[in-house]
Amino acid sequence: MTDTGNTSQTTPHSVRVYWEDTDAGGVVYYANYLKFFERARTEWLRALGLEQSALQAQADCIFVVAEVQLRYLAPARLDDLLTITVKVTERGRASLQLQQQAWRGDTLLAEGQVRVGCVRASTLKPCRIPEQLSARL
DSSP states (O other): OOBOSSOOOEEEEEEEOOGGGBOTTSBBOTTHHHHHHHHHHHHHHHHTTOOHHHHHHHHOEEEEEEEEEEEEOSOOBTTOEEEEEEEEEEEOSSEEEEEEEEEETTEEEEEEEEEEEEEETTTOOBOOOOHHHHTTO
């Protein structure tokens, strides 16, 4: 069962590009967008009033990345201030499909779809998304 209702809200998170994020050509190394997206998802949960450590401690659940599809459109460079967005596009009982984008001002740099699954922290077996999160979606 998939619920696609109430998916229009996009949550932004700011990221500054540091030397450690760039490659020999002085642009953001492609894999670092995955780190930027991960941080934005963590801050998205925090903006919903939930922390991953609390979900693990209280509900014995964690989120794992099951699938990623990324498209790169323009490079980010040292000192750029990026805005990373998170938008739920699909919600299942134990998974979320998220659209994420990296922006520098009005320029879209990278975009992707990330599917995360909810699993028991103790067993790593799939479980339902906790009610406290479902209620906020």
